[in-house]
Structure formats: structure tokens, C-alpha cells
Amino acid sequence: MTREQERAAARRRAMKVDAKRAQQQREAARNRQALGVVVATLVVVAGFVFLSTQLKNDTTPAAAPKGSSASATSAPSATTAAVAGCTPAPPVPTKITKVAKPNKATAAGKTFTAVVTTNCGDITLRLDGAKAPQTVASFVGLAKAGYFADSPCHRITKVAQPVPLFVLQCGDPMGGAGTGPGYSYGIENAPKDGKYPRGSLAMARTTDPNSNADQFFIVYRDTDLSSVPAGYSIFGTVTGGMDIVDKIAAAGVSGGATDGAPAAPISILKVAVTEKKA
Template identity: 35%
Template sequence: MAPKNQARDNREARERLRLYQARQGLHDRQRRRRKRDDLVGVGVLVLVAALATGSQLAFAGSRAEDAPAASASSTATPTPSASATAGNTGTVPSKAIADGATWTGTLTLNKDVRLGIELDGKAAPQAASVEIDLIRKQFYEGTTCHRLADSADFRFLQCGSANGDGTGDAGFQYGPLENVPSDGRYAEGTLAIARGASPYSQSTQFFIVYGDTTLDGSTGGYTVVGKVTSGLDDLERKITSKGIASAGSDGTGAPKVATTITGATIREQD
């Protein structure tokens, strides 16, 4: 029988391997889906070319002003691509991990932006426990920050998707929402959990609020799991101030400075 510490290390190693394999599996599925969509796209282009002459009159009355305008309002919320669920799915890390305590650590981006972080195990015990567990298992290392919002009153950097593009998870989704601001205001430095339509669609993604931000609270808001205690100046100077590569309809998009999580640490505060 293996010594206690060795047995624990073996379990943690197996869990890290499982998380890595889950990310790889999701990545492979995404690649196959893109290949399939490319093939479908070729077929559609051929069909469009064949019908082009006959369709010119049909669309002659369309006007650019009839199309909805892109907006950077607070209705564009920091959510991952996740299906709505009625309850927890998969094996969610125990709520007891956070132990009702304050946890401190670091989050390093691109090797040279070092953020001090603090997780609130009392106000958000489930979310804090998930983040502690993921950090301990080195889940975040090598993942990217794929989404940036940089307009007035709407400033955050979203990180932590398994596939680096807003998709994927660690094999679980969880709820409920915790420690949600009643007024929809997320102060500069807030660390919050991203989600899909359901309050039980939280998983690995989180967002860093680097400027006071207002988000739509009509669907319940977002769990505030903690805060950034240092390094926001470096984050803005080296990453967020450089802007968005290509904004989507909600005004957000991938940051011009490609951003990768290169390190993360966490420990219970003494």
C-alpha cells in the first residue's frame, strides 16, 4: 500500500491527466467541426453562385440601415458558450475546499503581467472552491484570455476556457450564483465567474474587471469570487490598452495582444 502522501500525489496526477485529456478531446472535436463547416461552406458557395443571377432582384430592396447596429452596451455580458442546465452536471469540486477562508495567490499572464489575487471563501464558497481546485491542478496554465471589453463602463478581460476560444469546460458545470452585486455594478479589480444562460452553467471561465463595469442583472448577474489586489496597472499598460483585434456585434473581441495564462498559485491566508 502506497504511503499517504504518495497516494494523494498519484490521485492529483491522475486528475491533472484527466483534465488535460478533456481539453484535448474538446480541441479535437472543435477541429473536426471546423473542417466539417468548411466543407459545408464550399457547398453553399457553389449553390449561391448558381442562384446569383436570379437572386439579385430579390435583395435589391435591402438597405444597410435596416440591419441591427453593433452595440457595446452592458447587455453584452461576459458569458462562455455553454448550454443551460437545471442543476450541477459532472463532478463539481467540493464546496468545503474553500473552508470559509480568504485565499491569496497570483495569476501570471504572458510571463510578465503578475496579478495578485484574493478569493473569498466565505461570500462565494462554491466558486472559490472550484477556482482553488483548478489552480491547484494547474488547469489554467496554457489557457488563453480570449475576450476583451474596452468601452466606457464596460471593461473586462475574460479567461479560462478549456479550448481558448470561449468553449469547453473541465467536465462539470455548477451553481448557484453567489455574492452577486444587487446593482449590477462590478468595481475595478473584481474577479467574477462567467456563465451561459443558466445560473448552473458556471465552469472554468472567469473575468477580470479592470475598470468599473455595469452588467445586465436581469438574468441573475455573476458570482463575484474575489478581487485583484495588485498588477492592474501592468494589465492595462501591456494588454488591455492595446485594444481589440476584431470586435463582434457586442463590441467585444479577442485582445490585440494575444494573452495566455502562464502561471497561477493559491494558498489559504494565514
């Protein structure tokens, strides 16, 4: 091989080395780019998982009144507000006595007066068995069984938007932690326009229309629940003692929230029911 041929061969070898090095650099660049995409994707996925977890763990109550199972709020906290005319609330019961489902025929076409004695005074209710026979029969049966004794009204709402909700919710002896009386039933007499005027007495429930049981709510300010499918059973009206509900509402929600345990604890001590004769 001549000297010129040797030089040419050397140049070819050098070109091959340079080409290989360039190829290696290009592959390394592609690998770094791919790794960057993978890392960015993992960061996005991790962020999404974290956000989803946080949203799932969000305990902010829904706007609609809650029912008698896991969706109910907890018992009143230690944060209290002094309200004139109220005595200290009794301890929250630790168990619920199961009651057989009353026959709606016992209330059909009848009107009852219920005097709900609370630690803040008496609230008088008119129960309409003509429009909501099963609901009234249930309420009367639970009252006569002493089911509501010492039960706290565990929820007050002061929600203006997006769903106006102004109610005091009661009826669960364990302050929202109970599982109900052992039966449930469907909706009766829900207003078609979704409007619940001040003084309305209605049943609380879960998203299941057939989950009516023990919990009920008193509307202390006109409330519009037209956005809630099926609505809630109106089974009576408050005829006395709205001033008591008003001052509990005025005291606000424990912790300064808009939905939760009343800052001023109110509990049902007993409920006396009498049938109103024609």
C-alpha cells in the same frame, strides 16, 4: 326576316361581342392586379427571410460576459499589438482535462491568495471563500490541477453603451472553444445593484444561471451589469498586477472592435494558490 330585323340582329351580335371583349379586358386587368399583389408579397416575404437570416448569422458578441460553451468568443487572432513587458504567448491547448467538481466545504470561510503568472507578468488575486465558497473551491481546484496552464485570456471588452462592460475574460484553456471542466454550478455573491467595481474578480457564464464553471473575468473599469438578470458571482479582487490588465485593455481589441480577442495576446502560464491563515 326583314332587312330591318337583320340589321337589329347584327347590332345585337356586335353588342354581345363588345360586351364579351370588355369582360375579358376587365378580367385580364384583375388578373394583372392580383399577380402584382402576389409578386409584391413574395418580395416582402423574401426580404424578411433574408433579413432574418442575416440577423441569425450576426456574430456580434452580446454585452454580458459569455460563459463556457458556444457563446464564448474564439481564440485570439493573428492581429497583435506590441506591449512592453510581454513575451510571446504559448500555443493554445488543443484539449481540456476534465476535473471533478470540488466540494465547496474546502473553501467555505477561507481566504486564498492566487498568483496568476501570465506572459505579461503576475496578477495577484484575493479569493473570498466566505462569500463564494463553491466558486472559490472550483477555482482553487482547477488551479491545483494545472487546468489553466497556457490558457489564453480570449476576450477583452471596451463597451460603453448600452451596457457598460470593461472586462478581461480568461479561464478556458482552449480560448473560448472549450466545453468546460466537466461540471458547473450556480451563482454566488452577485451584487444586488449590479455594480462591478474596478478590480472585481467574477465568474463568466451563459444565460443559464447554473453554468458557472471555468471562465472568469477581471473588471478593469467600473462596470454596470444591473440590466443582466441574476448577475455574476464575485469571488475575489485583484490585489496586484492591475497595470498588466490596463495595458492589455489599452492595446484594444483585435481588428479594432469593442468586444473580442485582445490585440495584445495574454495567456495564463500557471496559477499558484495558497490559503491565507488568520
